[in-house]
Amino acid sequence: MNIEQALNAFYKESGFELETGKRPAFVEVFVGCLLIPLPNVETRRKYIKYHDLHHVITGYGASQVGEGEVSAWELGTGSMLHPILMFMNLIAISTAMAVSPRRVFKAYLLGCKSRNLYCPKVRRRIDNGELNDIAQLRNEFVNCRCSDGWIALKMIPFVLYALLSIIIHLILVIPALLYKKVWGKLFSARLVKLVKVRS
Helix, strand or coil: CEHHHHHHHHHHHHCCCCCCCCCCCEEEEEECCEEEEEECCHHHHHHHHHHHHHHHHHCCCCCHHHHHHHHHHHHHHCHHHCHHHHHHHHHHHHHHHHHCHHHHHHHHHHHHCCCCCCCHHHHHHHHCCCCCEHHHHHHHHCCCCCCCCCHHHHHHHHHHHHHHHHHHHHHHHHHHHHHHHHHHHHHCCCCCEECCCCC
16 A cells, blocks of 8 residues: 555544645644644644654554554654654643553554654655555564663653653643633633543
């Protein structure tokens, strides 16, 4: 299966619409049981295709826990080298850690033995069609390197990520809840939505 077919199947299965034309200024992001609008920054727009390909090659879904798994996997591969990608990953793992920490940690460990698609050289190979087969992407990037070090050593950065994700979670959720309780009731505004957490 090629990349376009795989992405279209992933979007259809996940209930996502393809972004065409002008991109929205804000995107809704899961933070716990809330959907909060965050700015659709250029970095997200630049990397979203490759993030979605990570879902495809790892098999992690688009539920809150699936987003947490793929984000933990990305952190394991080294996405923390780009601050905005790391921030987006930490938002996603904050919800998943509360629901299924074992799955998140397992995904992180797999990421430690994998490579992501974010580096410019890899993105060029994908965009030029040189890397266009999903099976080839899985073979080259998932579980493709030896995990250097013991699991105990991998726990140290994972615990730091988990703590940072909790802090970010609180920074986003507390104002969102206040907005929902006060502003939302006064003005019937629905910027922040309650959702059921899916695994």
